[in-house]
Amino acid sequence: MASTTVFKTELLDRQLREVFDWSDDKTPVRDVLWNYFMEKNSRDTLKTEKEMLPFMKDSDEQIKKFIEENIKH
Numbered sequence: 001m002a003s004t005t006v007f008k009t010e011l012l013d014r015q016l017r018e019v020f021d022w023s024d025d026k027t028p029v030r031d032v033l034w035n036y037f038m039e040k041n042s043r044d045t046l047k048t049e050k051e052m053l054p055f056m057k058d059s060d061e062q063i064k065k066f067i068e069e070n071i072k073h
Contacts, residue, residue, distance in 0.1 A: 011060045019064065022072065029063065030055075036071050 012030040016023045025032070033055060034048060041047040055063055 009056060011063055012055065016067075020067070020072075029067070032067070032071060033063075 009030070011019060012033075013028055016025040016027055016029055016032050019029060027035075034052060037048040037051045038045075041051070055066075058066075
């Protein structure tokens with residue numbers, strides 16, 4: 001029997017404004033992170049994909065902390 005890894009990504013699918021009271025941005029958290037890394041990596045999709053992978057396993061609190069420290073606008 002094959003095992004399946006299930007990622008809990010509900011937070012990543014929510015709009016930024018639903019997660020943070022300081023934001024009115026309707027962009028999903030996943031897209032905000034993607035855009036951040038794309039800019040950081042000079043639009044290198046492969047590098048961005050690599051940097052996004054940990055967020056699939058991180059806790060909601062870890063993701064929120066990262067956004068607060070790096071992306072908050």
